[in-house]
Amino acid sequence: GDSVTQTEGQVTVSESKSLIINCTYSATSIAYPNLFWYVRYPGEGLQLLLKVITAGQKGSSRGFEATYNKETTSFHLQKASVQESDSAVYYCALRPGTGSNRLTFGKGTKFSLIP
Amino acid sequence: GPKVLQIPSHQIIDMGQMVTLNCDPVSNHLYFYWYKQILGQQMEFLVNFYNGKVMEKSKLFKDQFSVERPDGSYFTLKIQPTALEDSAVYFCASSSSGGANERLFFGHGTKLSVL
Numbered sequence: 596g597d598s599v600t601q602t603e604g605q606v607t608v609s610e611s612k613s614l615i616i617n618c619t620y621s622a623t624s625i626a627y628p629n630l631f632w633y634v635r636y637p638g639e640g641l642q643l644l645l646k647v648i649t650a651g652q653k654g655s656s657r658g659f660e661a662t663y664n665k666e667t668t669s670f671h672l673q674k675a676s677v678q679e680s681d682s683a684v685y686y687c688a689l690r691p692g693t694g695s696n697r698l699t700f701g702k703g704t705k706f707s708l709i710p
Numbered sequence: 711g712p713k714v715l716q717i718p719s720h721q722i723i724d725m726g727q728m729v730t731l732n733c734d735p736v737s738n739h740l741y742f743y744w745y746k747q748i749l750g751q752q753m754e755f756l757v758n759f760y761n762g763k764v765m766e767k768s769k770l771f772k773d774q775f776s777v778e779r780p781d782g783s784y785f786t787l788k789i790q791p792t793a794l795e796d797s798a799v800y801f802c803a804s805s806s807s808g809g810a811n812e813r814l815f816f817g818h819g820t821k822l823s824v825l
Contacts, residue, residue: 599752633816640714641801641816686753696741696808697755697766 597622601687601701608677609709616672616704618661618687626692630663630670633686633700641686644672682707712736716802716817724825728790731820733802735785742785743803743814744777746770753801759785760808789822797824 601618608614622628629648635641645654650665659674670687687701715734723729735742744756757767759777774793779785785804789796799819805812 633814640818641803641814642711643813646813690812695766696743696758696812697768698745698814699755700745700753702752 597624597628597689597691597699599687599689599699599701601685602704603702605705605707607707607709610678611676614672614674614677614681614706616685616687616706618670618672618701620668620670620687620689622668622689622691624691624693624695627665628689628692630661631688631690631698632659632661632670632672633688634683635686635703636683644685677706677708679708712815714802714804714815714817716800716820718820719818720821720823722823722825723792725794726791728788729792729822731787731789731800731802731822733785733787733804733817734783735802735804736806736815739804739806739815741805741808741812742777742779743805744787745801745803745816746798747801747819748798756787756800792822792824794824797822 598621602616627650631646632644633641634644645656647654647663653662661672684703684705686703688698717732742759745753747753755768757771758765776788799821801819803814803816805814
């Protein structure tokens, strides 16, 4: 079946430094999957951060970017300068390119600032 | 922003009993989902529901599981009878459309403890 692997556990970075959370995927469908980053801020429900449905394209939102790389089957999340409000749990996910609305999630990566 | 509400946040039940998890989706949304997350693992797709019917379900959606939206408001997941392995956090989600432009809104989850 489909699978998503992302940076495990927790990532800590100093304020205004850059952040990268790695995500790689494996999809069984012939059609290229759609790729997503979802985020759960403290006390809130999971919400969409960004998505890219076409291989080779880049998605961006709230200063975050992710590029859909079909050669390396990766969709890494990056931000050039993080701040306290970015503290959250980030989930990479994929949906098959055709025929299904089910999302396959990674285990989540918790990001917080170095105090 | 739009909210999906799940009540209660925690439910404790004895093995073999029936339980119903309630979800109040975003108004005017048409697509509804349940996901299951066992402690320490990733969130996994259970089922999606549209126009009064189950559209897709996973192997995790056992015969003991059922979903409905009886009065056009709450979307429910019923487990009858419950088993120990049903202990998990169950997340409800809704969206206004399916396909490539789909954007899911998730609830905070209901933690189900089967004793």
